Amino acid sequence: MATIRDVAKAAGVSVATVSRVLNDTGYVHQDTRKRVAKAIKELNYSPNEVARSLYKRESRLIGLLLPDITNPFFPELARGVEDEVHQQGFRVILGNSDENEQKELDYIHTFSKNNIVGIISATNNPIQKNYGDLHIPVVFLDRVSDKHLSVYADGVQGGCLAATEMIARGSRKIAIIQGPPSLRPAQDRFQGAMQVLQSENVDVQVVQTNSFAFADAQKWANELFHLYPETDGVIASNDIVATAVLHEALRRGKKIPDDLQIIGFDDIPQSKLLFPPLSTIRQPAYDMGKEAANLLIKLIKKEQVDERNIQLPVTFIERETTRKVD
């Protein structure tokens, strides 16, 4: 690997001058600039980011912390973040915390030891203290935070929407699956739906859960139909859970959506490929990722940011686990 010294020597100038043309700072004569450019090309030189980072005490790396890359919602977020970050000349280093506080800390540590310039975190653990004494900007994604900026979808609104649409389509014995208590977005959805449900003349049953994992979801789905066989509508805490419910309902020979309506949350790519395709409340995951990246980069560049929280709208995606309404 060629270094800045090699380039300087080849071009017959000092390293300072090479650095100047590299960073386009200070004065450099046209001819000198050309000679340097030529040397760079000939030596196929590319500056060592590590050395640069050591001196400047900052890299061009952004840390992205996800709770579970295996849940299809998060790759969608990640793609949004990545595309935007990449386009603005930064790179992302991704960590998967596995919803485990120790791993999360490990990653924050790794990030910080590698001079990362900012962090986007979508982790579940309510350990925002861990982000406090970092001296770099942090944006929470799909999470709300009082202390830090955050980008998220309107969960309350989403919950309302789900309940409203479900009632409008005729369900009267509705089971609602309450996601993990520690997860604010899940609780928002729940609250939103409950608001509507309780103000209407319908039966409502709550199924309490504490994770979004496939396997667990299947168990709860089973439990749901066992406990409340009369249920004619399920509002699930996300699409994975909704999928498990759908699956279990079909297994039990229920007609969807005639016997039972189901509404999910997230609109992960797979949802439209289910049979029947899942009606759901869509979160604009990709856009959320882009927004978060954008916001973070503004912070990094110390640009003015006018809003501390960016809340994106959710929409009802009508597919075939809900009945038609005229």
Next chain:
Amino acid sequence: MATIRDVAKAAGVSVATVSRVLNDTGYVHQDTRKRVAKAIKELNYSPNEVARSLYKRESRLIGLLLPDITNPFFPELARGVEDEVHQQGFRVILGNSDENEQKELDYIHTFSKNNIVGIISATNNPIQKNYGDLHIPVVFLDRVSDKHLSVYADGVQGGCLAATEMIARGSRKIAIIQGPPSLRPAQDRFQGAMQVLQSENVDVQVVQTNSFAFADAQKWANELFHLYPETDGVIASNDIVATAVLHEALRRGKKIPDDLQIIGFDDIPQSKLLFPPLSTIRQPAYDMGKEAANLLIKLIKKEQVDERNIQLPVTFIERETTRKVD
């Protein structure tokens, strides 16, 4: 952030000594060691990886390059890689090449500029030249390579298995979906299946495709049933394509598996949650990731590696898109 100097001062020793206790190299008196340890704790000191990396010309970062994080197969791989890498004290920095050569190059560049110690690549592009002049170990994952080590599942065997099982279960007019031509694993599966299909007395139709994207898959599924309405068995190039086929078949009112059997490839987590659950050829994605990580780390540590290619076995997962056999 405290530096090694601060620690040295606080402990009343030189930086050399601090470095010694940090790295556990050379002699250092017990008492001194204790004083240093105390200072480290008090100052909450943690060594700057960037400075360390600059001097040693290597980091503790491993680059993982994925073609499309949005395809659920890859997060599975990634988790395997990550878990193993993490456990062995390295960290992974993840790049998503989006099946785009330029992005792939960008990431390789980023990796190299950040003193990454090794790369695991699962990208599609046949541009192994790009990895040639890197001076660090590279392991290909879910890809086969002549020049570099690689870890992959036995595609030919998988194809054979799919064809054999399908015939054993009574399909006689079989359509096989040939994945992207540039993708060796997809072609292996195809070849494997064709071998069996052609040696048996069955009709076989080939549907040529060039991507694994959801949207495209849906189009081909449609085309398949339009062109070959008699088809009573489909061997798909992966589970995403199989899902699209299943979806389209149900939409057209076919009974699964009575009218039509479907076998996928990969066994992504969603496959078991489809309705009916998808029969498929399972690749042990998580384990493949772990193997690749293990192999790479051996290379990094310059340990002896005995096999240049690690081929993992595939298995037929019988679910409900295939008929029972007695």
Next chain:
DNA sequence: TTGAAAGCGATACCAT
């Protein structure tokens, strides 16, 4: 417009 030299925060060689 250019160059010399002082750092950035570690490691490791050479003394002592």
Next chain:
DNA sequence: ATGGTATCGCTTTCAA
């Protein structure tokens, strides 16, 4: 057993 110091590759004053 410990310390001084050159070094990694770059950026940025300061002087010329």
